[in-house]
Amino acid sequence: MAEETTRNIGIMAHIDAGKTTTTERILYYTGKNHRIGEVDNGNATMDWMEQEQDRGITIVSAATTCFWHDHQINIIDTPGHVDFTAEVERSLRVLDGAVGVFCAVGGVEPQSETVWHQADRYSVPRIAYINKMDRIGANFYNVLEDIKTRLGATPVPLQIPMGEESSYCGNIDLITMEELRWDSMSDGSVITRSPIKDEWLAKAEEWKEKLLDELGVYSDEIMELYLEGKEVPIELLKSVIRENTINQSIVPIFVGSSLKNKGVQPVLDGVIDFLPAPEELEPVKAHSVKKDEDILIERSAKGDLAGLVFKIQQDKDAGALCFIRIYSGVLKSGTAVYNVNKKKKERIGRILRMSANSSEQISSVGAGDIAVVVGMKFAQTGDTITTEGNQILLEQMEFPEPVISVAIEPKTVSDQDKMKNALENLKREDPTFKVAEDAETGQLVISGMGELHLDVLVTRVLKEYKVAANVGNPQVSYRETVTSEVVHNEIFEKTLGGKENFADITLKISPQSRGEGNLFISELKKNQLPLNLVESIKNGVEAAFGAGSLMGYPTVDIKVTLVDVNYDELKASETAFEAAGALGFDSAFRKAAPVLLEPHMNLDVLCPADYVGEVISGLTKRGGIVNSMESKIAHEHVKAQAPLVKMFGYTTTLRSQTQGRGTFAMEFSHYAPKE
Numbered sequence: 013m014a015e016e017t018t019r020n021i022g023i024m025a026h027i028d029a030g031k032t033t034t035t036e037r038i039l040y041y042t043g044k045n046h047r048i049g050e051v052d053n054g055n056a057t058m059d060w061m062e063q064e065q066d067r068g069i070t071i072v073s074a075a076t077t078c079f080w081h082d083h084q085i086n087i088i089d090t091p092g093h094v095d096f097t098a099e100v101e102r103s104l105r106v107l108d109g110a111v112g113v114f115c116a117v118g119g120v121e122p123q124s125e126t127v128w129h130q131a132d133r134y135s136v137p138r139i140a141y142i143n144k145m146d147r148i149g150a151n152f153y154n155v156l157e158d159i160k161t162r163l164g165a166t167p168v169p170l171q172i173p174m175g176e177e178s179s180y181c182g183n184i185d186l187i188t189m190e191e192l193r194w195d196s197m198s199d200g201s202v203i204t205r206s207p208i209k210d211e212w213l214a215k216a217e218e219w220k221e222k223l224l225d226e227l228g229v230y231s232d233e234i235m236e237l238y239l240e241g242k243e244v245p246i247e248l249l250k251s252v253i254r255e256n257t258i259n260q261s262i263v264p265i266f267v268g269s270s271l272k273n274k275g276v277q278p279v280l281d282g283v284i285d286f287l288p289a290p291e292e293l294e295p296v297k298a299h300s301v302k303k304d305e306d307i308l309i310e311r312s313a314k315g316d317l318a319g320l321v322f323k324i325q326q327d328k329d330a331g332a333l334c335f336i337r338i339y340s341g342v343l344k345s346g347t348a349v350y351n352v353n354k355k356k357k358e359r360i361g362r363i364l365r366m367s368a369n370s371s372e373q374i375s376s377v378g379a380g381d382i383a384v385v386v387g388m389k390f391a392q393t394g395d396t397i398t399t400e401g402n403q404i405l406l407e408q409m410e411f412p413e414p415v416i417s418v419a420i421e422p423k424t425v426s427d428q429d430k431m432k433n434a435l436e437n438l439k440r441e442d443p444t445f446k447v448a449e450d451a452e453t454g455q456l457v458i459s460g461m462g463e464l465h466l467d468v469l470v471t472r473v474l475k476e477y478k479v480a481a482n483v484g485n486p487q488v489s490y491r492e493t494v495t496s497e498v499v500h501n502e503i504f505e506k507t508l509g510g511k512e513n514f515a516d517i518t519l520k521i522s523p524q525s526r527g528e529g530n531l532f533i534s535e536l537k538k539n540q541l542p543l544n545l546v547e548s549i550k551n552g553v554e555a556a557f558g559a560g561s562l563m564g565y566p567t568v569d570i571k572v573t574l575v576d577v578n579y580d581e582l583k584a585s586e587t588a589f590e591a592a593g594a595l596g597f598d599s600a601f602r603k604a605a606p607v608l609l610e611p612h613m614n615l616d617v618l619c620p621a622d623y624v625g626e627v628i629s630g631l632t633k634r635g636g637i638v639n640s641m642e643s644k645i646a647h648e649h650v651k652a653q654a655p656l657v658k659m660f661g662y663t664t665t666l667r668s669q670t671q672g673r674g675t676f677a678m679e680f681s682h683y684a685p686k687e
């Protein structure tokens with residue numbers, strides 16, 4: 013299929029906005045599904061993992077292909093919970109456009125705000141779909157306002173609903189000025205288009221004017237026709253909307269009720285009409301390993317192969333499924349490729365195109381497309397796949413450090429092996445998940461981005477991989493740093509294998525600002541010490557950065573300066589200088605007034621006005637600082653900061669404080685000294 017007919021899109025939504033229901037309808041109408049899967053029955057095809065069905069939420073993004081009006085749409089499912097940052101970021105990285113799904117009752121919830129802003133950072137063009145128009149309390153116009161004020165976006169409705177709640181019966185298409193109706197008793201496959209009846213005419217004209225007025229800002233041609241009272245051709249409207257959606261000036265708005273099978277097909281039309289095809293986008297940023305310089309890669313099937321592994325999913329039968337986005341060239345089965353990150357060659361076996369519940373084997377996949385390669389051995393999420401001759405790295409994905417951890421201990425020896433395998437698989441899938449061994453207790457500690465993230469990981473180890481294990485309570489991941497400047501002299505002297513090893517170095521250790529990270533620099537004069545030995549000291553210091561001497565947590569924001577050395581050519585060795593670096597750092601660290609840092613989180617809490625007092629006092633009790641409070645249409649929005657350690661179990665507290673009506677999002681903000 014030609015490139016210009018491909019769309020790689022994500023569906024972004026707050027939990028419960030109806031992403032799964034909407035995706036199901038999309039797959040149904042695009043003819044891939046035989047029946048409509050209902051989330052409530054736990055048989056939705058996208059939610060194929062057992063655990064997702066238990067929890068009723070979508071946690072893992074699957075890439076699913078469907079076809080609509082001679083276009084291929086690859087849907088990259090995007091989780092809506094900020095605890096799954098890595099999932100969100102990795103899918104944003106490979107999609108070219110997105111559909112934001114909002115609930116007509118709840119509007120913009122804190123988590124959709126976070127995900128929306130992540131998409132801003134990745135410059136992803138978006139259209140939005142306001143779902144659940146049939147629900148009691150549905151208000152299309154409130155959500156428009158919310159999108160404007162909370163997301164800072166420019167919503168441009170291309171459709172408006174006829175009625176709301178139980179009287180919601182269809183949409184007015186403001187582009188063609190027609191009524192669109194779906195038979196309530198049917199599966200919604202058939203749309204009846206008819207001229208607008210008197211009842212809706214005034215409203216339709218009011219919103220058409222608003223549409224023209226808004227688009228007139230971007231097009232003199234539209235503005236002139238509008239001012240002269242002339243008809244604006246549909247093609248002109250569509251091309252101006254397309255251009256300004258792709259450059260992210262506007263967000264076209266669609267509306268419907270996925271559950272009632274109304275309003276979904278126009279969203280699919282919108283994906284094709286207004287979201288970009290891969291080759292319309294800027295060349296891709298990459299780094300040439302051989303030349304050590306940044307380069308741009310044309311998005312063409314004729315170029316050298318460049319693909320990004322954006323997801324790994326373990327399949328019980330097939331093994332590792334590697335989801336790869338191809339940016340340039342063609343990936344063919346039976347050929348050898350090169351994994352630049354792992355510096356390993358791999359053979360490409362089967363290539364599959366995935367639909368929600370089946371897969372089709374294909375022989376190749378070209379630039380702009382997405383496919384799954386079965387059984388790659390080394391690939392990990394984030395790796396670049398290319399040819400050996402063309403060593404380039406696509407822009408790397410950056411993930412925040414995990415802030416919470418839990419100890420996990422296998423019950424028997426056989427569980428130990430199973431757990432090793434499980435953790436290894438999970439690590440390949442999820443780069444924000446870390447495994448480490450506690451230096452003191454020898455216990456395995458796994459870390460993640462939040463309580464829910466860890467909970468999901470632990471449940472997968474126990475249930476999916478069937479490992480019997482004891483699991484500790486979640487712990488905050490602390491960091492260690494220094495608060496004063498100290499100069500320290502370290503002398504290393506040891507006879508190893510009959511040879512004297514000697515190093516004498518002087519290090520200055522000083523605190524850096526929060527977030528600056530660790531740094532090693534050398535202030536030695538030229539020729540004071542051979543460069544390989546400076547490198548050895550650096551290696552020693554950097555290895556020691558990994559564990560502070562307070563409690564063994566990683567250190568942050570420390571600058572180490574090598575200020576002097578005593579070099580004895582006969583006794584000097586790399587081993588000695590590396591050891592001196594590591595030991596010198598440890599001793600200097602101890603002297604430089606070290607402190608423990610704990611993660612502080614940004615919190616966004618939404619709740620109805622009646623509960624806001626209790627919510628704020630609850631946050632204050634947990635050591636939170638309320639930064640602002642704003643009254644929104646349906647709720648109060650409280651922004652606060654609090655130490656993560658005090659926020660354990662907050663989901664439950666908030667639920668009981670607000671009778672289930674409060675929601676919150678929490679994100680890492682900064683590290684601060686532990687009180």
Ligand SMILES: Nc1nc2c(ncn2[C@@H]2O[C@H](COP(=O)(O)OP(=O)(O)OP(=O)(O)O)[C@@H](O)[C@H]2O)c(=O)[nH]1
Nearest residue numbers: 027028029030031032033051069070144269270271
């Ligand atoms: N009344 C009404 N309910 C809907 C509509 N769409 C979805 N729902 C219901 O809303 C709930 C959440 O829908 P999902 O499709 O699972 O939402 P989601 O955004 O995928 O949620 P997660 O998988 O948790 O992220 C389910 O109970 C759906 O039946 C709608 O148009 N109207």
